[in-house]
Amino acid sequence: MEKFHLSQRLQHIANFLGDGRRIADIGTDHAYIPIQLAKDGLIDFAIASDVGAGPVAIATANVADNGLSTVIDVRLADGLAGIRPEDGIDTIFIAGMGGLLIQDILTAGLSYLDGTETLVLAPNRDDEAVRTWLAKHEFGILDEDLVEEQGHVYPIIVAGQTKPEVPYTEADLILGPVLRQKRSPLFLTELDKRIDKTAAVLKGLANAQAVPATKVADEQRRLALFQTERTAE
Numbered sequence: 401m402e403k404f405h406l407s408q409r410l411q412h413i414a415n416f417l418g419d420g421r422r423i424a425d426i427g428t429d430h431a432y433i434p435i436q437l438a439k440d441g442l443i444d445f446a447i448a449s450d451v452g453a454g455p456v457a458i459a460t461a462n463v464a465d466n467g468l469s470t471v472i473d474v475r476l477a478d479g480l481a482g483i484r485p486e487d488g489i490d491t492i493f494i495a496g497m498g499g500l501l502i503q504d505i506l507t508a509g510l511s512y513l514d515g516t517e518t519l520v521l522a523p524n525r526d527d528e529a530v531r532t533w534l535a536k537h538e539f540g541i542l543d544e545d546l547v548e549e550q551g552h553v554y555p556i557i558v559a560g561q562t563k564p565e566v567p568y569t570e571a572d573l574i575l576g577p578v579l580r581q582k583r584s585p586l587f588l589t590e591l592d593k594r595i596d597k598t599a600a601v602l603k604g605l606a607n608a609q610a611v612p613a614t615k616v617a618d619e620q621r622r623l624a625l626f627q628t629e630r631t632a633e
């Protein structure tokens with residue numbers, strides 16, 4: 401049996417299960433999240449789906465090795481296409497991919513959602529694209545957190561079609577409306593890094609030739625946004 405334990409990142413993501421009992425883990429790879437939640441007795445049913453035949457084979461073996469084949473159904477599917485209405489899925493996890501891919505999966509999979517599902521989305525980059533997609537499709541952001549693993553900070557965004565705070569401001573979409581409220585030490589450290597990085601980009605642009613004025617203005621606006629956020633109460 402392949403031994404596994406959830407990484408700090410995956411455990412943090414799994415902790416956002418909420419009241420859900422029937423989950424779909426999209427891009428499941430080794431099926432770690434559904435296996436852990438099923439072992440902990442927190443779910444009744446899971447779809448562990450992936451677009452790759454290799455991950456599906458590994459997930460299938462892991463699920464069988466843990467004696468969970470009656471609880472977790474491993475499916476080869478692109479995005480949300482493996483979800484059927486009769487599955488009664490209440491919570492969808494999509495983790496460990498870029499925000500642009502998550503956005504594309506949600507767009508292509510809209511017809512597989514009935515609007516009652518909770519989405520637990522954990523992009524490894526481009527989280528702004530995920531929040532922008534959610535706002536455009538009238539999903540409200542219910543919770544957010546940051547988790548640090550091996551020097552990389554990952555956002556986790558929990559959303560539902562409940563419209564609590566939309567429309568969001570530009571600062572909400574870039575930094576996260578709930579993260580801005582929580583203002584955790586990790587959030588502030590990341591904000592400082594973004595201020596330094598954006599200032600360095602602007603310095604580079606000042607020394608470069610033939611830089612579009614819009615690019616400079618855009619970076620200047622972002623720097624001002626980050627600095628305002630840093631000094632906010």
Ligand SMILES: C[S@@+](CC[C@H](N)C(=O)[O-])C[C@H]1O[C@@H](n2cnc3c(N)ncnc32)[C@H](O)[C@@H]1O
Binds near residue numbers: 429455480501
């Ligand atoms: C880096 S792994 C992430 C695994 C796990 N979710 C995590 O967070 O650690 C990304 C997985 O997403 C799968 N994937 C990529 N595009 C996908 C799509 N359109 N639909 C379903 N799975 C996809 C890949 O095959 C891969 O197994």
